[in-house]
Amino acid sequence: MLRIALFAFGLRGAQEAFRCAAWEGWIDSVPSPTLPPVGFGGRVARSAGWGASAPRQHKRWSVATEPVLQSPSAHSSNAEPLGAILAGGASRRFGAAKALAEVGGRRIVERVRDALAAAVDDVILIANEPELFGDLDLPARGDLRPGLGAAAGIETALRWAMEMGRPGAVCVACDMPFVSPALLRELVRRARDGDADAVVPESTGRRGIEPLCAWYSVACLPAVERALASDERSLHALLATVRAGRIPLAEVRRFGDPEIIFMNVNTPDDHRRAIDLARHADA
Numbered sequence: 001m002l003r004i005a006l007f008a009f010g011l012r013g014a015q016e017a018f019r020c021a022a023w024e025g026w027i028d029s030v031p032s033p034t035l036p037p038v039g040f041g042g043r044v045a046r047s048a049g050w051g052a053s054a055p056r057q058h059k060r061w062s063v064a065t066e067p068v069l070q071s072p073s074a075h076s077s078n079a080e081p082l083g084a085i086l087a088g089g090a091s092r093r094f095g096a097a098k099a100l101a102e103v104g105g106r107r108i109v110e111r112v113r114d115a116l117a118a119a120v121d122d123v124i125l126i127a128n129e130p131e132l133f134g135d136l137d138l139p140a141r142g143d144l145r146p147g148l149g150a151a152a153g154i155e156t157a158l159r160w161a162m163e164m165g166r167p168g169a170v171c172v173a174c175d176m177p178f179v180s181p182a183l184l185r186e187l188v189r190r191a192r193d194g195d196a197d198a199v200v201p202e203s204t205g206r207r208g209i210e211p212l213c214a215w216y217s218v219a220c221l222p223a224v225e226r227a228l229a230s231d232e233r234s235l236h237a238l239l240a241t242v243r244a245g246r247i248p249l250a251e252v253r254r255f256g257d258p259e260i261i262f263m264n265v266n267t268p269d270d271h272r273r274a275i276d277l278a279r280h281a282d283a
Helices: 002-024 108-117 130-136 150-163 181-193 218-228 235-239 249-255 268-282
Strands: 082-086 123-126 168-173 198-201 213-217 244-247
Touching (some): 108 168, 150 168, 168 181, 218 235
């Protein structure tokens, strides 16, 4: 039956036939119809001492095809979100690719990758210059709509999650050197156990929440797409249009100082401060 579908409908029909076959359980996975990733294969490294849980086993992907990040169907209570590093910004204030700046002997993007790897099985990278991150050994895609800010990165991550049958993605900015693995695990737990479309931690910032360290369900896609089609693309405005649960600030503090956990390295001064913080933490 599957061969007949491939012959009759060509490439587009083949994609739909594979999708239906995977849904019915005739085959194990669905080839992606979108852009191929950069940087396949290998295991995600983990920093010693991060995360109290047992080491997570990461999948290895073929260099010949897009990696199939397998998980149960999004309709299953066991489905796990993707972990998405958002690295699509231009780093204008920093003057270079800020995600590649080192803090405590490791590049910031590696610290974010390791924190996400302690919370989820599969970490992806959303980057418009993926060649800069080729040695991270992560599957990568550029924004589906480049130049439209962080919401475009979230859209790309959620589209990828939908392709893979995942319920959503834990999205973290690439410039957060001290993001807490335990807090990310709490986001995953609340996403799994609750019925919100997004889960966002409260912060001490002016807006009171941290949307670039948050879980977004694939149910947020229509709202994300409406925001991208409008002049109002801020994530705070986006979260006001979906069912967003919050982790109260008092609970966030259990995982560390929010001002440090959510620190962004946007400028050279921020970088110097992060280096000092890491040095004192290691002392």
